[in-house]
Amino acid sequence: MNQNGFRNLQLNWSGLRFWLTLLLIIWVLSSIGLGWLVQFSFIVLGFLLIAPIVAFAVFRWWLKRNLVVDRCPVCGYESAGINGTQLRCPSCSEPLKIENKKFHRLTPPGTVDVEAIDVTVKQLEDS
Known part of the structure; x- marks a missing residue:
């Protein structure tokens, strides 16, 4: 051992x-x-x-209450965003603000938005 x-x-x-x-x-x-x-x-x-x-x-x-799907007021491209925020349009890069479930252009103060109307001219012939 x-x-x-x-x-x-x-x-x-x-x-x-x-x-x-x-x-x-x-x-x-x-x-x-x-x-x-x-x-x-x-x-x-x-x-x-x-x-x-x-x-x-x-x-x-x-998300159901705050997600907004609307068209851009400038180019008409449809996109989504959260209510109360700002974003840029993916199509035209226009700054947008989402208020009251609508997209609004974000413009500097004093800017006036106008819409152009196409006026066709007809010439009347002198008879």
Whole structure:
């Protein structure tokens, strides 16, 4: 037999320290009562499952109320935007402001918008 066998036998106490700490924590929690811990974990788990569903429903409701699809007053290109914001028309790059679910041109103060009307000229022949 190996006479140095007893000296080479080493115990790993670090693993035992973990299990003793875990046992102490369980003992303290069981002396207080674990019912509150179980209930709290179920409440947190339920919140984590329900919160994304509720957030998605609220986002869809908000988007339905604030998303505006209208035509550009300058070029007539149809685009979408959020009510109360500013954007540029993707077609003509005209700055637009969305108010009251309509697109309006964003013009400097004092600018007057006019519409040109095509007037055809007929010549009357002198008879």
